Amino acid sequence: FGNSCVLPIEAVYDDARPREVFIAACFLVPIIAIGFYPQLAMNVYDVTTVALNTQLRHSYSQISQADSNIYARFSDPKILESEVASVSAIVK
DSSP: OOSOOOOTTTOOOOSOOHHHHHHHHHHHHHHHHHHHOHHHHHHHHHHHHHHHHHHHHHHHHHHHHHOTTTTGGGSOOOOOHHHHHHHHHHHO
16 A cells, blocks of 8 residues: 555565474474475374383283283172162162
């Protein structure tokens, strides 16, 4: 608006110092690399997930061997006989 506009060709960009350019490159390089070859990122994620799952399964087996009744404590709550009788009376 008006005749005092600065055209982008003539504009001076002072805010892109080497630090900012380095930070932008650190973000852009992985984004571009994953965009070109996503299989590499998926393989790393898959290997990490499988390793974590294997470790968890191994720890679950160690816990269950140490205390064989540990999983029995987390089973469904027991239904009291009075509750069974009241429900059976409604059904009849």
